[in-house]
Amino acid sequence: MSDAQAxxxxxxxxxxxxxxxxxxxxxxxxxxxxxxxxxxxKMLEPSGVVxxxxxxxALGIVALGQTFAIIAGSIDLSVxxxxxxxxxxxxxxxxxxxxxxxxxxxxxxxxxxxxxxxNGAIISRLRVNPFIATLGVGLILQGLLSASFTNFAGSVPxxxxxxxxxxxxxxxxxxxxxxxxxxxxxxxxxATRFGAHLYAVGGNAEGARLAGIRTDVVTIGAHxxxxxxxxxxxxxxxxxxxxxxxxxxxxxVYDLESxxxxxxxxxxxxxxxxxxxxxxxxxxxxATLDATFNMLGVSAYPxxxxxxxxxxxxxxxxxxxxxxxxx
Amino acid sequence: MVEQASALxxxxxxKTFPGVQALDDVSFDCxxxxxxxxxxxxxxxxxxxxxILGGVYRPDGGTIRLDGREVAFSHPVAARRAGISIIHQELxxxxxxxxxxxxxxGVEPTRCGILDxxxxxxxxxxxxxxxxxxxxxxxxxxxxxxxxxQIVEIAKALAIHARILVMDEPTAALDRDDAARLxxxxxxxSAERVSIVYISHRMPEIQAVADRVTVLKDGRTVxxxxxxxxxxxxxxxxxxxxxxxxxxxxxxxxxxxxxxxAVRDGRNRRLRNISFEVRAGEIVGVAGLEGSGKSALAQxxxxxxxxxxxxxxxxxxxxxxxxxxxxxxxxxxxxxDDRKREGLLMQQSVRDNATLxxxxxxxxxxxxxxxxxxxxxxxxxxxxxxxxxxxxxxxxQFLSGGNxxxxxxARWLARDPEVxxxxxxxxxxxxxxxxxxxxxxxxLAKNGRAILMISSDLPEIIGVSDRILVMREGAxxxxxPGGATEEEVMAIAVAHEREPQDFAS
Numbered sequence: 001m002s003d004a005q006a007x008x009x010x011x012x013x014x015x016x017x018x019x020x021x022x023x024x025x026x027x028x029x030x031x032x033x034x035x036x037x038x039x040x041x042k043m044l045e046p047s048g049v050v051x052x053x054x055x056x057x058a059l060g061i062v063a064l065g066q067t068f069a070i071i072a073g074s075i076d077l078s079v080x081x082x083x084x085x086x087x088x089x090x091x092x093x094x095x096x097x098x099x100x101x102x103x104x105x106x107x108x109x110x111x112x113x114x115x116x117x118x119n120g121a122i123i124s125r126l127r128v129n130p131f132i133a134t135l136g137v138g139l140i141l142q143g144l145l146s147a148s149f150t151n152f153a154g155s156v157p158x159x160x161x162x163x164x165x166x167x168x169x170x171x172x173x174x175x176x177x178x179x180x181x182x183x184x185x186x187x188x189x190x191a192t193r194f195g196a197h198l199y200a201v202g203g204n205a206e207g208a209r210l211a212g213i214r215t216d217v218v219t220i221g222a223h224x225x226x227x228x229x230x231x232x233x234x235x236x237x238x239x240x241x242x243x244x245x246x247x248x249x250x251x252x253v254y255d256l257e258s259x260x261x262x263x264x265x266x267x268x269x270x271x272x273x274x275x276x277x278x279x280x281x282x283x284x285x286x287a288t289l290d291a292t293f294n295m296l297g298v299s300a301y302p303x304x305x306x307x308x309x310x311x312x313x314x315x316x317x318x319x320x321x322x323x324x325x326x327x
Numbered sequence: 328m329v330e331q332a333s334a335l336x337x338x339x340x341x342k343t344f345p346g347v348q349a350l351d352d353v354s355f356d357c358x359x360x361x362x363x364x365x366x367x368x369x370x371x372x373x374x375x376x377x378x379i380l381g382g383v384y385r386p387d388g389g390t391i392r393l394d395g396r397e398v399a400f401s402h403p404v405a406a407r408r409a410g411i412s413i414i415h416q417e418l419x420x421x422x423x424x425x426x427x428x429x430x431x432x433g434v435e436p437t438r439c440g441i442l443d444x445x446x447x448x449x450x451x452x453x454x455x456x457x458x459x460x461x462x463x464x465x466x467x468x469x470x471x472x473x474x475x476x477q478i479v480e481i482a483k484a485l486a487i488h489a490r491i492l493v494m495d496e497p498t499a500a501l502d503r504d505d506a507a508r509l510x511x512x513x514x515x516x517s518a519e520r521v522s523i524v525y526i527s528h529r530m531p532e533i534q535a536v537a538d539r540v541t542v543l544k545d546g547r548t549v550x551x552x553x554x555x556x557x558x559x560x561x562x563x564x565x566x567x568x569x570x571x572x573x574x575x576x577x578x579x580x581x582x583x584x585x586x587x588x589a590v591r592d593g594r595n596r597r598l599r600n601i602s603f604e605v606r607a608g609e610i611v612g613v614a615g616l617e618g619s620g621k622s623a624l625a626q627x628x629x630x631x632x633x634x635x636x637x638x639x640x641x642x643x644x645x646x647x648x649x650x651x652x653x654x655x656x657x658x659x660x661x662x663x664d665d666r667k668r669e670g671l672l673m674q675q676s677v678r679d680n681a682t683l684x685x686x687x688x689x690x691x692x693x694x695x696x697x698x699x700x701x702x703x704x705x706x707x708x709x710x711x712x713x714x715x716x717x718x719x720x721x722x723x724q725f726l727s728g729g730n731x732x733x734x735x736x737a738r739w740l741a742r743d744p745e746v747x748x749x750x751x752x753x754x755x756x757x758x759x760x761x762x763x764x765x766x767x768x769x770x771l772a773k774n775g776r777a778i779l780m781i782s783s784d785l786p787e788i789i790g791v792s793d794r795i796l797v798m799r800e801g802a803x804x805x806x807x808p809g810g811a812t813e814e815e816v817m818a819i820a821v822a823h824e825r826e827p828q829d830f831a832s
Contacts, residue, residue: 191441193440204419207432210419212403
């Protein structure tokens with residue numbers, strides 16, 4: 001007992017270094033510093049900041065979904081392929097006709113929810129490891145897509161492009177949507193039984209099962225949320241690119257990057273702990289790196305090195321932080 | 328406490344697994360507010376009986392009644408709904424979630440579909456107060472001391488209004504004070520008319536808390552009797568199948584050999600003032616409360632978290648241990664207190680586990696089946712220790728705790744180190760296997776090995792050790808001869824620093 005009490009302040013101190021504020025401060029300092037240093041102070045005006053936030057949207061939405069899968073102790077490697085499927089499907093159905101917009105969006109959401117349910121069912125019912133299950137589903141999606149489409153398929157009508165290119169005043173719809181989705185996700189995790197059960201299944205699946213939680217339903221739910229996030233990202237990309245191509249998801253490396261930002265944001269890869277604000281802060285950090293490298297006029301490759309280093313450092317820091325802490 | 332109407336009746340339960348008659352016509356009942364102890368060796372059928380009660384298995388025959396009504400559980404959830412709560416030995420708390428979230432896991436109160444966190448907190452602290460604990464409902468479960476975690480587990484049972492509470496060796500990981508508090512809690516729950524099925528190997532606990540006891544052996548009931556009317560000797564004989572006097576092997580009468588292990592002024596982050604020696608042929612016990620540093624001592628001696636200053640001599644040579652590998656090379660063998668996590672490769676065979684250390688030190692150029700790793704000599708060592716397995720190719724996870732422990736000892740027989748550090752050698756091991764492990768330890772000592780036994784089980788420390796070292800707050804604070812009384816050991820272990828009853832804060 002006495003040791004535990006003696007340790008408590010140190011542990012509390014380490015834990016008080018919560019991830020989201022640190023990442024936020026780091027990103028702001030980096031962005032402002034580089035803007036001032038390179039003399040590009042117009043990047044600090046609202047339009048410049050909005051540009052930065054706009055870089056967050058695509059990765060942000062898919063990463064919100066990925067956060068759900070990872071908290072539940074699972075993971076989804078099929079999101080990049082799901083994004084491609086969603087983008088192609090949307091523009092193929094719309095074929096430039098505004099009257100097909102609603103139908104296309106509904107179909108994309110239904111398909112992505114179905115893919116998520118399949119992922120979840122394979123994992124929870126067939127007891128296939130989530131890496132393998134979602135890798136397999138991702139390959140199947142990509143195979144079906146590449147067999148059917150070789151290039152940009154169809155196009156989206158100008159009305160649908162407003163999703164990516166229009167704004168409330170200075171705030172683009174897409175940026176507003178990202179933060180609204182994050183708020184909803186945060187509410188689900190904090191204030192609903194589904195949220196509590198996600199943490200339970202990720203933290204101790206057997207304990208959750210014995211406590212009477214239907215763990216298979218929870219896993220399937222987490223994957224539905226995750227895939228729908230990928231579907232929404234696909235819709236956004238179709239709107240921004242004005243059409244969908246079978247490689248948009250893969251080119252964005254959304255599978256690995258979404259996992260990276262979730263982990264940077266402080267969610268345990270093993271599940272059971274984490275949240276969406278950390279993920280969003282991780283996305284902001286990645287967007288800031290993009291923006292600052294652009295300002296510096298440096299090629300994209302050193303950026304990859306830096307991203308890799310950040311992922312490793314972040315996880316090492318979390319491990320250090322939780323060391324010596326019971327259980 | 329015992330009353331006429333039964334809260335729980337399990338009548339003529341039969342359960343067969345392929346090739347094994349796990350339960351043969353076993354009956355068990357518990358009155359409201361009764362504490363009914365359930366004893367028996369591993370493999371006697373205790374856990375099968377509990378799994379049937381908990382809805383994990385369905386019986387092949389027999390009936391279960393709750394308050395006189397016949398029930399059949401198809402799923403663990405059904406048993407929980409019926410008011411049966413099982414606290415497993417491995418606690419199932421979520422370390423990163425708050426105490427309140429853990430207590431209401433799966434039964435979260437909601438208002439209009441939204442979690443009612445205020446109610447969770449208020450109800451959680453009400454339940455915890457009822458259990459005499461002042462743990463804050465907002466603290467993270469992983470930050471709690473193991474005794475507090477256990478109380479949270481009990482609160483979880485109260486949250487589902489459990490009327491039948493099964494506790495599987497609840498004091499196995501607790502020190503003496505916490506164990507005593509837990510027993511008080513059991514009495515308090517029974518006064519609230521909760522029926523308690525109390526599984527334990529520890530005779531003093533059973534005598535302190537139980538109204539009746541049932542002993543199982545080989546899937547049959549050997550004895551069901553009121554504790555007040557049953558002499559201890561009869562109980563022990565029913566459990567062990569032999570008298571207690573044979574339980575601890577006789578101490579050696581041979582003269583001791585040379586000094587095998589010596590530490591002078593050992594010190595690190597968790598330890599200070601560590602000076603002692605162990606001689607060949609000797610079993611030295613290390614006693615102390617939870618957190619006294621006795622497990623840190625084992626880690627330091629095994630190079631896991633080494634001493635930062637001081638001198639350590641093994642077989643007369645000064646050694647600096649910077650890693651587990653260095654410790655093994657220097658002649659130290661270790662039986663860890665957490666065999667599942669630190670001792671065994673659960674999914675590998677018995678034989679692979681028994682040769683693990685030898686293989687780690689074998690030259691990569693030598694055949695993996697050369698001596699002493701050959702299947703023949705490995706099997707000989709396993710047989711010498713009387714390891715019971717269907718086959719030595721079997722995965723080690725399917726062995727009982729006692730046999731798993733023997734597999735780890737077999738690993739060290741091949742290596743034959745000067746010094747053996749045994750941490751909690753009989754934790755979670757049934758009574759017969761305990762006696763076997765003590766005999767093995769004594770035989771090893773007789774063959775000239777020095778043994779340091781670190782244990783929270785005082786009767787074991789007293790019964791087995793030739794000398795007893797006592798630790799408190801990271802330091803060695805006393806030494807007693809073997810056969811000292813529990814009171815003498817405790818007097819040194821707690822000394823005067825004891826705070827007046829502020830445990831739960």
